[in-house]
Amino acid sequence: MDDTYPKPLTIHWVSTPNSSEFTLLSWALTHSSLVALDAEWKPFRSHTTQPTNSNQDRTFPTVSLLQLACRLVEDSAESTQDDSVVFLVDLESIPFGLIYEQLKGMFVDEKVLKLGFRFKQDLVYLSSTFCSNGCEPGFDLVEPFIDISSIYHHLQQRQHGRKIGKNSKSLAAICEELLGVSISKELQCSDWSERPLTEEQKTYAAVDAHCLLEIFDIFQFKVDNEGESVPEVDLLGFPILSLGLKEVLETSTVCKRIVSSRVNKASSIVRATAATDVFKNEISTDVVVSDSLCRQTVPLDESLSRIISNHGSKILLNDSDRKPRNSKKKGKKHSKPSLNRKTKGADCADDWQGLPPWKSLDAGDGCPKFLCDVMVEGLAKHLRCVGIDAAIPYSKKPESRELIEQAQREKRVILTRDAKLLRHDYLLNNQIYRVKSLLKNEQLLEVIQTFQLEISEDRLMSRCTKCNGKFIQKPLTTEEAVEAAKGFQKIPNCLFNKNIEFWQCMDCNQLYWEGTQYHNAVQKFINICSLSE
Incomplete structure (x- = not known):
């Protein structure tokens, strides 16, 4: 918020x-x-056992x-x-x-x-x-x-x-x-x-x-x-809440409450x-x-x-x-499926089938790549934290066609919770997966298990959580980090006297260091992925 x-x-x-x-x-x-x-x-x-x-x-x-x-x-x-x-x-x-x-x-x-x-x-x-x-x-x-x-x-x-x-x-x-x-x-x-x-x-x-x-x-x-004439209104006819509003509406009891709540914002x-x-x-x-x-x-x-x-x-x-409603719509006539589309229903498309693009024989490089839509952006950061390439859409409110084009161009699997997006599954040859879990930790485990991803402790925190870029291969010294951060990022003074390593994203130049937050994050994902067992 x-x-x-x-x-x-x-x-x-x-x-x-x-x-x-x-x-x-x-x-x-x-x-x-x-x-x-x-x-x-x-x-x-939905699969939880119900009372009898x-x-x-x-x-x-x-x-x-x-x-x-x-x-x-x-x-x-x-x-x-x-x-x-x-x-x-x-x-x-x-x-x-x-x-x-x-x-x-x-x-x-x-x-x-x-x-x-x-x-x-x-x-x-x-x-x-x-x-x-x-x-x-x-x-x-x-x-x-x-x-x-x-x-x-x-x-x-x-x-x-x-x-x-x-x-x-x-x-x-x-x-x-x-x-x-x-x-x-x-x-x-x-x-x-x-x-x-x-x-x-x-x-x-x-x-x-x-x-x-x-x-x-x-x-x-x-x-x-x-019916009253009130100057300065917005598209819906409401008074514009900006400078001068207090003077414009000071005679209205209701608007006094609005002015008070808008002008006197708390810290x-x-x-x-x-x-x-x-x-x-x-x-x-x-x-x-x-x-x-x-x-x-x-x-x-x-x-x-x-x-x-x-x-x-x-x-x-x-x-x-x-009474709980049946998710299946009765009495609805189903239109004849398109010749280019698979005949299976959208519900069946929830389960992953076939080879992901990174495992294909013609163009696969063996490196998992995902595209997380706006409904699972939090999952994208979690995937990056465990070393998995997870991009997000270029625009904040992308059309379905934009998502599909980006996924095809970058050979990614789209991760979403939008069931409507599954209707485009035939265009991507099974490159859309609908995430079933609601919570980010559970979503991460679901994707790892579904696509059989190999997660290791040495790959944790190896990607930039901000832009998905890779870190430079060699860590920076404190002096090198200070130089790299000039005019871009402030390094806390308390880090200067500590012998710690800095890492920099090769794409956005964001600097990271192995501080308390880093170690807490590593331990968090060790526990989530059960890497210590």
Whole structure:
């Protein structure tokens, strides 16, 4: 995630019932006008043995973390206080029965507007998880609800003045366009069941929920100022968030919150703090949460009520939503395959067949070469760390044809997780492999085993992780390294008095040395590849 996220977040990690964080969560669920929702779950393996009982919900992935970004009810319409807080609910350790009724009540409270981004799938998995832990019948209704993708789609239609097709932009793309921030989704497929979570994972999870509130603020401003003349707007009609915005929008309560969050950017992304003053004034952390803690939400203000009336919807799960869907599409007529294409289905192309190009008799040199598309760029770095030639596409968003041409020209096997790319397999004569694992370490082992790669300790860290180039054969002395680094790279002063060797990439001239990070990386890949056994 980029360090330009608009504001520092107050995050509460909720993992035990006898904690101030749990008490604050219970209080917030009954004192919030807006709640943005998101969830993360354990990686799901289709070949995992399923429970033998009759509860079909258990075949869904298990939600490990629930994120709630709560916007507290303001006492005054002119309040510009940062009134939102993010809760990360650890479903690996929190008793489900203690929060089930509170969540269910919040989901259907007509005085709380719920926000999400394509949240129906999350709700299915969340309901399944609670059902599997004795909280029947789970969750089947969220109302009132607004999907952020619908908001974006609505704004696009108003901008173009006509009905347009359904928008399929990702949340990261919407955030970059509307908030001007970049949110990396690299951690999305990490193992959210492992504990403890890293600070990076907590940051990612918190921002994923909180950005929904930020996007809604812009939408609310647009709705509240419909028909007014506001100078300096972007393509969607939003005020341009740049110098002068504070003066342009200083009369709007909603925009004061936007200005505050954009102009006063914090130096750190997340600041885990104690309870905010607004919580301290309203509730004591010594309160014992019980069923007697009733809902105390106040009626929504006129602006939110109007938005719900015009744009609100609901999520309603039926019996079919609770049943795992068969990946095979029934009743679909298959078109006659092309004469140039192999008749096998795309699913069969997942498994590697035939000789890779480096083993072919006519042009193979015996050196494995891969091309990792944008979905497995992290795998490319791991392959380089164990000495394997692993390139990435020339452009950031390459077309399928570009990938194929690069792979053919450089005699590489394309590694991807994009099933759609397999339809081009016939053009490459089995030079596309779909990686099945989600995590980089597992992906590395999968590729090593599938292609029977020979990994040895002396080849570890022998390629540039930055550009995939090879290192020079002879190491540099400290004096030679200082000369090579002039105007290009800074060498820490602490290395000058140490008798260490420097290595330089022959392609990008990046310098490396055998410091602590190097030795830690070597040991990491020794363990991953079981080279010490």
